[in-house]
Amino acid sequence: MIKAFLFDLDGVLVDTAVFHYQAWRRMANSLGFDFTHEFNETLKGVSRMDSLDRILALGGVTLPAERKLELAAEKNAWYLELVQQMTPDDILPGVNAFLAQIRQAGEQGHPIKIALGSVSKNAPLILERVGLSHIFDAVIDGSKITHSKPDPEVFLMGAAELNVSPDECIVFEDAVAGIEAAKRGHMFALGIGSPDVLTQADLVVPSFEHITVAELFAAVERVRGLGY
Ligand SMILES: O=P(O)(O)O[C@@H]1O[C@H](CO)[C@@H](O)[C@H](O)[C@H]1O
Numbered sequence: 001m002i003k004a005f006l007f008d009l010d011g012v013l014v015d016t017a018v019f020h021y022q023a024w025r026r027m028a029n030s031l032g033f034d035f036t037h038e039f040n041e042t043l044k045g046v047s048r049m050d051s052l053d054r055i056l057a058l059g060g061v062t063l064p065a066e067r068k069l070e071l072a073a074e075k076n077a078w079y080l081e082l083v084q085q086m087t088p089d090d091i092l093p094g095v096n097a098f099l100a101q102i103r104q105a106g107e108q109g110h111p112i113k114i115a116l117g118s119v120s121k122n123a124p125l126i127l128e129r130v131g132l133s134h135i136f137d138a139v140i141d142g143s144k145i146t147h148s149k150p151d152p153e154v155f156l157m158g159a160a161e162l163n164v165s166p167d168e169c170i171v172f173e174d175a176v177a178g179i180e181a182a183k184r185g186h187m188f189a190l191g192i193g194s195p196d197v198l199t200q201a202d203l204v205v206p207s208f209e210h211i212t213v214a215e216l217f218a219a220v221e222r223v224r225g226l227g228y
């Protein structure tokens with residue numbers, strides 16, 4: 001029986017994945033190189049310092065720890081300039097309707113707890129900007145975890161805070177690393193994006209406009225061959 005939904009933030013509930021891409025690219029450009037959209041997929045769901053290490057490795061740049069901290073702070077300042085302009089209108093299409101369906105399912109006798117599972121340290125600020133701070137039963141963000149995705153820690157911590165077992169959870173993810181984290185945590189993984197990218201997901205939809213809670217439960221039943 002599915003009892004909980006665990007949502008990634010950047011690129012799932014809000015379009016901040018694009019802001020991260022812009023800010024990281026700006027930082028790479030300042031060091032004299034660039035990276036592609038495809039490479040950016042490998043940064044999604046990865047912590048700030050791990051993302052920086054991957055970008056520096058791509059550019060063949062080696063820097064002392066102090067300089068790396070400066071660069072990460074600079075990138076974050078550029079990113080926050082973009083975040084400051086966000087409003088509730090920046091919630092991705094279909095998300096609010098999907099959240100309303102979760103509440104309806106509860107009224108109809110199938111309560112679903114919800115948690116945020118993001119490695120971003122900026123998650124609380126973004127939730128505040130878009131008015132989603134108070135909807136979650138648990139919020140796990142970059143300040144609480146030791147290992148970023150694809151380690152399952154963020155989702156296992158979410159399940160533990162919600163007092164549910166991993167097989168009672170559905171994870172919503174746009175990142176390759178996030179889908180891997182969900183599967184390593186033994187959870188059902190719904191990919192938001194392209195099936196060509198999110199190859200390990202149990203099911204992939206382009207956005208929340210393309211799935212209802214009822215359809216999702218039917219999909220879990222199909223995939224697992226169990227009665228929910
Ligand atoms: O700089 P924070 O917002 O703390 O962490 C961010 O988290 C993102 C994943 O949600 C990841 O794609 C970014 O590279 C990383 O900087």
Ligand SMILES: [Mg+2]
Pocket residue numbers: 008009010011012017044045173174175178
């Ligand atoms: Mg994401």
